[in-house]
Amino acid sequence: MRVKSLSIILLASCAGIFSTAGNAQDQALVEHGSQVYDKWCRICHGEPASPIDMVGTQKLQERYQGAVPAKLEDRTNLTPEFIETIVRNGLGLMPFFRKIEVSDEDMEALQAYLTRNNPN
Amino acid sequence: MATLPPGINDQTFQAALNEFRNAIGADWVFSSDEDVALYRDAYNPFWGEDERTLEASAAVAPDTTEEVQAIVRIANQYQIPLYPISTGKNLGYGGSSPNLSGSVVVDLKRMNRVIEVSEDKNYAIVEPGVSYFDLYNYIQERGLRVWIDCPDPGWGSPVGNALDHGVGYTYNRYRDHFGSHAGLEAVLPNGEVMRTGMGAIPGGEMGNYRYGFGPEIDGLFVQGNFGIVTKMAFHLMPEPEAYYSGRVIVPRRQDLIPLVKHVNNLEDLGLIGQPEYGSPAGGFGGNNPELQELLARPGGATDAELDALAARRGVGSWSVNLQFYGPEESVLANWAFARRKIAEDIEGAQFEPGQVYRFPMSDEDKRTFPHRVAIGVPNMEIFRIVPQDGLLYFSALVPRSAEAIFRGQQVFGEIYREMGLGPGPNPYQGAATWHPRTFILINGFPLSRTDGDLNARVRQAFRMCIDAAAEEGWGEYRAPPAFADQIMNAYSFNGNVLRRFCEDLKDSVDPNGIMAPGRGGIWPRRLREEQA
Numbered sequence: 001m002r003v004k005s006l007s008i009i010l011l012a013s014c015a016g017i018f019s020t021a022g023n024a025q026d027q028a029l030v031e032h033g034s035q036v037y038d039k040w041c042r043i044c045h046g047e048p049a050s051p052i053d054m055v056g057t058q059k060l061q062e063r064y065q066g067a068v069p070a071k072l073e074d075r076t077n078l079t080p081e082f083i084e085t086i087v088r089n090g091l092g093l094m095p096f097f098r099k100i101e102v103s104d105e106d107m108e109a110l111q112a113y114l115t116r117n118n119p120n
Numbered sequence: 121m122a123t124l125p126p127g128i129n130d131q132t133f134q135a136a137l138n139e140f141r142n143a144i145g146a147d148w149v150f151s152s153d154e155d156v157a158l159y160r161d162a163y164n165p166f167w168g169e170d171e172r173t174l175e176a177s178a179a180v181a182p183d184t185t186e187e188v189q190a191i192v193r194i195a196n197q198y199q200i201p202l203y204p205i206s207t208g209k210n211l212g213y214g215g216s217s218p219n220l221s222g223s224v225v226v227d228l229k230r231m232n233r234v235i236e237v238s239e240d241k242n243y244a245i246v247e248p249g250v251s252y253f254d255l256y257n258y259i260q261e262r263g264l265r266v267w268i269d270c271p272d273p274g275w276g277s278p279v280g281n282a283l284d285h286g287v288g289y290t291y292n293r294y295r296d297h298f299g300s301h302a303g304l305e306a307v308l309p310n311g312e313v314m315r316t317g318m319g320a321i322p323g324g325e326m327g328n329y330r331y332g333f334g335p336e337i338d339g340l341f342v343q344g345n346f347g348i349v350t351k352m353a354f355h356l357m358p359e360p361e362a363y364y365s366g367r368v369i370v371p372r373r374q375d376l377i378p379l380v381k382h383v384n385n386l387e388d389l390g391l392i393g394q395p396e397y398g399s400p401a402g403g404f405g406g407n408n409p410e411l412q413e414l415l416a417r418p419g420g421a422t423d424a425e426l427d428a429l430a431a432r433r434g435v436g437s438w439s440v441n442l443q444f445y446g447p448e449e450s451v452l453a454n455w456a457f458a459r460r461k462i463a464e465d466i467e468g469a470q471f472e473p474g475q476v477y478r479f480p481m482s483d484e485d486k487r488t489f490p491h492r493v494a495i496g497v498p499n500m501e502i503f504r505i506v507p508q509d510g511l512l513y514f515s516a517l518v519p520r521s522a523e524a525i526f527r528g529q530q531v532f533g534e535i536y537r538e539m540g541l542g543p544g545p546n547p548y549q550g551a552a553t554w555h556p557r558t559f560i561l562i563n564g565f566p567l568s569r570t571d572g573d574l575n576a577r578v579r580q581a582f583r584m585c586i587d588a589a590a591e592e593g594w595g596e597y598r599a600p601p602a603f604a605d606q607i608m609n610a611y612s613f614n615g616n617v618l619r620r621f622c623e624d625l626k627d628s629v630d631p632n633g634i635m636a637p638g639r640g641g642i643w644p645r646r647l648r649e650e651q652a
């Protein structure tokens with residue numbers, strides 16, 4: 001848990017630096033999104049500990065060959081619609097998520113989090 | 121339009137849904153097509169064809185045992201079939217989909233409380249929605265010196281996994297997950313709550329002793345349809361002082377026969393955790409063109425040819441990683457014992473030492489540990505082996521012998537080739553040893569989201585494998601719902617008395633046939649008659 005809360009603080013502070021709107025409500029949403037991401041996405045899309053770790057990050061590296069960052073969190077070109085489509089339909093080996101796992105509110109937060117660094 | 125439960129009209133169904141809403145809150149009843157579709161099997165053998173095969177009619181997500189009881193009572197009143205899932209991550213074996221289309225999935229994900237972890241008596245009591253990640257984090261946050269035994273994917277549930285005979289990686293008394301349970305609580309098909317083991321005594325300790333008194337009936341809740349488990353206790357391994365893993369390599373293909381015998385003994389003496397068989401010649405070195413050429417020849421290759429090739433390439437035929445847990449002195453002594461026994465018996469056996477890891481271990485060392493589940497650290501690394509659009513696991517139980525492995529390569533290999541599914545198992549495919557008392561020959565058939573023809577061939581091959589296995593006296597240990605009937609039918613001793621006995625029980629405790637109809641190949645009377 002120590003590691004987890006640290007990463008949340010770091011992520012939240014990144015959001016603070018980059019977020020364009022930057023109001024408290026948006027920040028809370030982004031923070032919630034980072035928690036959803038921690039629970040359901042980072043387990044496959046996080047930083048690989050080895051070349052066989054983090055299948056999401058590895059597959060996206062193979063697919064894009066560095067044209068965009070392999071880690072979803074570092075992307076600046078994801079759209080809310082695209083995120084929702086993938087999370088609710090799955091892609092390749094990535095299964096879709098039930099609403100009891102990622103609720104509609106969680107989805108909104110996840111979208112805010114993953115698009116927080118997008119250019120306007 | 122939702123898929124309705126069999127024999128139920130829309131009006132009755134809507135009335136039942138309203139009752140569910142009254143009982144657990146409208147937010148926790150999912151009935152839109154869009155929400156219900158999320159309960160399909162994500163690794164779906166019907167993709168590209170009839171995607172609505174095995175689809176739920178709705179899902180309900182209770183938060184407490186009382187709410188589960190209320191759901192079961194309503195289901196009885198309206199004759200609505202239910203299908204319980206814990207975390208619903210049974211990918212490769214059915215995902216979160218029911219056995220009968222139109223069932224209402226009872227999604228227990230919200231029941232995610234860790235009730236107790238005892239560091240003195242080494243057990244945990246958890247609700248079904250607790251994942252391995254959750255239980256691990258709970259233990260770490262409190263600095264408790266106990267280990268969980270986890271399967272490869274960390275997002276599953278100790279309860280759901282155990283209830284499908286799931287398995288892990290450490291010592292045998294922990295990695296057979298149902299075998300390591302210590303009693304449970306379940307809501308019966310009539311809505312009553314029952315506890316087994318010492319939990320059956322008011323004030324008794326659930327994690328203490330699973331047998332209690334009288335017949336042990338916990339097994340009825342595994343791959344069965346006799347209730348919804350709402351709590352389960354599991355024995356935990358105390359954190360050992362040290363872990364050590366050493367590798368044994370033997371030169372010839374037939375050396376697997378004595379190797380298996382020795383490793384079985386180490387296992388049954390309680391000296392090792394899960395032994396991991398592999399093959400330097402056939403594993404990652406299997407792409408070797410000379411080997412491919414030999415294998416592609418009609419009739420395949422002889423052992424002499426294979427051994428000659430392996431010798432020329434300077435690789436062994438088989439390897440096994442042995443894992444030891446305990447005091448540093450004993451893990452090293454046990455590794456020395458294993459080396460001595462194998463060296464005495466198998467000419468040319470080689471031994472690659474590993475390193476001693478000590479516990480407690482830092483988070484960073486855990487993160488980079490080679491096979492984290494071996495030290496009870498849940499993760500998702502295994503998904504790297506999943507082909508593009510998911511897979512279907514065919515998992516046959518075979519005796520713990522090299523002869524069974526060789527026979528399986530032949531029997532299942534022929535089916536792969538006949539069905540045009542690639543070369544299939546080669547002469548170096550080993551067995552999985554997750555269950556300590558049996559080998560599992562596992563083949564992951566690839567699925568496609570778009571190529572319905574591939575999926576149809578995979579389904580056919582799967583069915584052929586079930587039949588071919590049965591002819592050898594083998595059966596499967598778990599399987600996606602679409603194959604449950606055929607598998608249960610193969611366990612046919614004395615006119616299928618096993619299934620018939622379960623059906624008698626079923627009719628008596630679940631007269632309305634509402635609890636997971638078809639799970640484990642067991643159907644309630646009303647649906648058996650319909651099928652007949």
Ligand SMILES: Cc1cc2nc3c(=O)[nH]c(=O)nc-3n(C[C@H](O)[C@H](O)[C@H](O)COP(=O)(O)OP(=O)(O)OC[C@H]3O[C@@H](n4cnc5c(N)ncnc54)[C@H](O)[C@@H]3O)c2cc1C
Pocket residue numbers: 204205206207208209210211212213214215216228248270271272273275276277278279280281283284285286287288341343347348349350502503505506639
């Ligand atoms: C790449 C890959 C690797 C895998 N590796 C392993 C492995 O190492 N070991 C292993 O065991 N499995 C493995 N699996 C299979 C599967 O992913 C796990 O077993 C997983 O833990 C099962 O899902 P779950 O825990 O969410 O159980 P669930 O899906 O929740 O439950 C499984 C089934 O048990 C029954 N059930 C669940 N909860 C209840 C309840 N409360 N009451 C009554 N019945 C219930 C239901 O029939 C349900 O369908 C692997 C799968 C894949 C794709």
